[in-house]
Amino acid sequence: MSIFSHLNPAPSFPSYTGRYAVGTTDVEIPVVELPSPSPSPRSSLSTVSFRIFYPCESSAKSAKLVYWLPDPQQEYLGAYLRFLGASRRLSVFLRNLPFLRILSYITIPVIQNANLLQAPTKTKRWPVMVFSHGLGGTKNAYSHLLGSLSSHGMVVIATDHRDGSAPLSLIREASGSAPQHIEYKSISHRQTPEVEEARDDQLKIRLWELGLIHEALLKIDRGEPLLNTLAEKSTETMGDLAMFKSALDVHTPGRISWSGHSFGAATVVQFVKSVFYAPSKQAPSSYKPLFEPSTSSQIVHQITPSSPISLLDLWCMPLLSKSTRWLNTLPLPCYAPNGPGGKNVIAILSDAFFKWGSNLDQLKRTISEDPSRDHVLVKSHAAPYVFYPVSSAHLSQSDFGIMFPWLTRKAFKAEDPARTLRLNTRAILEVLRRNGIEVADTSVIDMEEATSDGHLSAASIGQDEKILSRDGGVAGWIALHIGNDSDSITKEAANELTPQTADPMEAVVQGEVSR
Numbered sequence: 001m002s003i004f005s006h007l008n009p010a011p012s013f014p015s016y017t018g019r020y021a022v023g024t025t026d027v028e029i030p031v032v033e034l035p036s037p038s039p040s041p042r043s044s045l046s047t048v049s050f051r052i053f054y055p056c057e058s059s060a061k062s063a064k065l066v067y068w069l070p071d072p073q074q075e076y077l078g079a080y081l082r083f084l085g086a087s088r089r090l091s092v093f094l095r096n097l098p099f100l101r102i103l104s105y106i107t108i109p110v111i112q113n114a115n116l117l118q119a120p121t122k123t124k125r126w127p128v129m130v131f132s133h134g135l136g137g138t139k140n141a142y143s144h145l146l147g148s149l150s151s152h153g154m155v156v157i158a159t160d161h162r163d164g165s166a167p168l169s170l171i172r173e174a175s176g177s178a179p180q181h182i183e184y185k186s187i188s189h190r191q192t193p194e195v196e197e198a199r200d201d202q203l204k205i206r207l208w209e210l211g212l213i214h215e216a217l218l219k220i221d222r223g224e225p226l227l228n229t230l231a232e233k234s235t236e237t238m239g240d241l242a243m244f245k246s247a248l249d250v251h252t253p254g255r256i257s258w259s260g261h262s263f264g265a266a267t268v269v270q271f272v273k274s275v276f277y278a279p280s281k282q283a284p285s286s287y288k289p290l291f292e293p294s295t296s297s298q299i300v301h302q303i304t305p306s307s308p309i310s311l312l313d314l315w316c317m318p319l320l321s322k323s324t325r326w327l328n329t330l331p332l333p334c335y336a337p338n339g340p341g342g343k344n345v346i347a348i349l350s351d352a353f354f355k356w357g358s359n360l361d362q363l364k365r366t367i368s369e370d371p372s373r374d375h376v377l378v379k380s381h382a383a384p385y386v387f388y389p390v391s392s393a394h395l396s397q398s399d400f401g402i403m404f405p406w407l408t409r410k411a412f413k414a415e416d417p418a419r420t421l422r423l424n425t426r427a428i429l430e431v432l433r434r435n436g437i438e439v440a441d442t443s444v445i446d447m448e449e450a451t452s453d454g455h456l457s458a459a460s461i462g463q464d465e466k467i468l469s470r471d472g473g474v475a476g477w478i479a480l481h482i483g484n485d486s487d488s489i490t491k492e493a494a495n496e497l498t499p500q501t502a503d504p505m506e507a508v509v510q511g512e513v514s515r
Contacts, residue, residue: 011403013068013144014418015109017425017443018151023056023114024066026139027241028229029216030174037211037297041204044180047171047229048212049160051139053150054244055126056114068106068140068399075181076138077103079168083136083184106403108143116243119153121438125249126155127257130213132206132271133159134262134315134398136184138166141398142261144418148425153440154257155248157213163205165263172229189317196321200290203318206267207274207291214256214299221248254306257432261397265314265347269332269366270324275303276333288323305339308435310428311347312397316362329372334381341381342367344435348424349480350392351414364482376482385468386480387427389420396420422446423477426467433463442467448474 016022028049031040069076074095081091081100094100119126129149133141139160146156162169164185171180187198219226223245249255260268274291278300283289293299309332319328334344345367353359365371367384393414395401401408401417408414426446429439442464470479 011103011106013106013109013399013402016144016148016151017422017445018148018153019440019443020055020117020151020153021058021114022110022147022150023054023112023116024108024110024147025052025054025113025241026050026230027052027216028172029212029226030229031212033226034212034215034219035297036208037215037293037299038208038291041201041208045162045171045205046173046180048209048216049139049162049169049171050213050216051158051160052244053110053143053146053154053156053158055117055119055150055153055155056111057117058111058114064112066108066110066112067104068108068143068403069104070138070140073104076168077101079183083167108140108147110143110147113240116247119247121153121249123249123438125247126153127249127255127432127437127439128155128157128217129257129259130157130210131159132210132258132260132264132267133161133166134260134264134313135165136167137261137264137398138169141400144399144402145397145421145424148421149428152425152429152442153438155244157217159206159209159213159264161206161209163202163209165202165206174227174229191317191320193322196323199318200288200321200323202263203267203270204290207271210267210271211291211293211297211299214250214302217248217250217256218298220244221246221250250302253301254304255437256302257308257310257437259310259312259428261312262315262394263318265311266316266318268309268311269314269319270327272303272307272309272333273327273330275299276336277327277330280327283326286323287326289327290324303333305333305336306344306435307333308344308432308437309334309346310431311345311367312424313350313353313394314347314359314363314366315353316359316366319366320362328366331369331371332367334384335369339381340435341369342384343382344431345384346427346431347384347386348397348427349386349388350394350396350420351388351390351412352394354388354480368482383482385427385431386482387423388478388480389423390476390478391415392420393417397424419476423467423474426464430464430467434468 028047030047077095078091081094086094131146139158146158150156160169162182164182167184169182188195220241221244258268258272275293278292280287280289334340334342347367364376368376369381391414393408393412395408396414396417405417408417426442429442432439466473
């Protein structure tokens with residue numbers, strides 16, 4: 001890092017560590033151009049929005065900077081301040097202060113609208129992951145994790161949910177009318193019938209959006225023309241979707257990976273189960289599906305027992321709604337008779353979520369082969385991977401840990417958020433490799449291998465065996481077991497537990513951008 005970077009007051013991101021440069025483009029598509037897998041939960045949601053991270057040609061070094069804070073920046077900055085508790089009037093004042101205006105200068109280390117690189121895989125197509133953000137997140141809020149994955153040879157789709165979970169989201173109509181503003185909707189984290197209903201309403205939107213994004217990916221890969229309203233409103237071309245034609249591995253069942261953080265992780269669990277178990281002919285009358293795709297929808301063919309799933313700080317409360325509780329008693333698709341078991345599922349917990357006892361117990365049940373049991377037992381299938389990076393915060397799973405390391409260190413005693421994200425990246429990539437997804441070798445930097453003289457060694461490049469080892473092969477990376485027996489966690493992990501589990505409000509709020 002140069003001396004000039006220390007003089008720059010604006011937070012910055014380190015470069016991605018994978019072998020590929022990363023391109024990005026913003027996409028917003030009118031829903032009328034996509035076959036809806038299920039009825040729309042709200043008629044006012046006229047578009048679906050997402051950002052694409054992808055391996056790109058690295059020649060376009062003079063490309064326009066991509067700012068972390070979306071346009072219009074002042075509106076987004078004010079929305080974040082209101083999310084943190086400021087009144088509307090105070091947020092308007094604060095967003096103009098110089099020490100906050102510097103946030104407008106944070107850039108993401110990507111190349112805007114760069115040409116897509118040709119995939120070196122056997123299929124000549126890039127593997128694809130769809131990511132769902134948590135409360136307070138946006139399509140930019142996990143740029144470092146998603147860009148890191150992309151730099152190792154993936155196309156990653158960052159969803160922009162319009163359910164009131166983001167500080168702000170804009171719906172831009174093709175007609176050119178003023179954008180519709182969707183601001184953060186404050187809902188208690190305590191489980192009550194009213195809260196369950198409100199979270200169900202949010203999940204209906206989120207699941208529908210994931211279904212639409214899947215339809216959009218199919219059309220993009222087939223080269224079918226789609227209107228990108230962001231391109232229509234820009235003075236420059238906002239990405240050429242035609243370059244993705246025949247380049248995405250989205251048609252083979254079970255090849256798309258699904259990932260999310262906190263509420264986004266709950267969204268992924270609800271989504272894959274809702275699709276896999278639809279239509280719900282065996283469901284009790286009390287079950288009210290939040291997403292029920294038609295049997296002719298393509299998504300019912302995509303979600304299979306082989307679908308890889310990665311869950312970062314899974315927040316389980318949204319899965320426990322009375323109206324959907326039946327679905328929560330069913331196992332993930334991977335545990336179907338012809339499935340691989342938990343070997344294509346990874347859950348990664350931060351400090352607060354590891355110490356939040358009730359949520360940890362529910363997570364164990366959720367990713368086990370029999371969630372209906374009070375006591376989790378590993379039976380005939382392979383167990384899922386569960387890990388805990390020591391001295392990490394919920395914020396460490398997102399960009400906020402890297403942007404504000406002093407905050408996560410002072411407020412949450414979290415250390416080295418950049419390393420936490422590198423560990424997450426390593427683990428997710430290795431799970432994909434072990435399930436037949438072609439991604440690039442883990443970078444030398446991420447492997448943390450060194451020779452006797454202190455220099456990094458490339459000897460271990462390839463299969464990253466250590467990161468998924470349960471014997472403590474990686475410092476500060478603790479393997480957990482999902483069984484409820486006395487050996488369900490390692491001795492080192494047990495030493496990290498405190499007598500009191502974290503309060504649910506504390507654990508979630510700490511994570512949702514420190515409200």
